[in-house]
Amino acid sequence: MECAIDSGAGTSENALRLDYQITPYSWGTCGLYYDQPQDWSDSMGLAFMVHAGQSGGTLHVDLFVESAESSESYLYELNLEPGMEDEWVQVGIVWDHFQRVDWEEDAGSPFKKEAQISGIAFGFGTEENKNEGVLWLDDLGWMTPREDVGEEITIPAEPESEPDSQEETGGFNLPCIGSLALPIGLVGAAYFQRTITKKGK
Incomplete structure (x- = not known):
């Protein structure tokens, strides 16, 4: 799996491009990890733009919480709908829609540690079949309620129809405040092999 900044792509003209070729029973990710835990508790969730090559x-979409006592991983699975192939689509995921991965303790429990985030990653996995393609991500930021956005922040115009991904993740109109820039020096690719019987091992 290759991750790189694609100059000229997306509204920022610096979208993150993911080229992936995932072999059966494995997965790959591109991640951003912090030296100190990040407090994102003032927001309702994660927001970004996505465009798929297919x-x-x-x-x-993964969130990580690291401490001296434990390591926790949370996952949200975003279906790549046909509209994402034709244009950029805005996606919002509220925090408690991320769930603890099934090979860790308390599997399936919702994410509740917005003030302790140590990393975020995007990636793909597969079971029996090879998974390959290309995807772009841009405008990574936070999701806040419309009423909490100050007058100085421009709110995007309402689209004629809401993307399915917004409805599934809370139905919010997504003004994104702040920015989680993904500089190329901090974006890494990882590849992990797993067995059929033990996910993530």
């Missing part, structure tokens, strides 16, 4: 498949 329809179908599932994007894994």
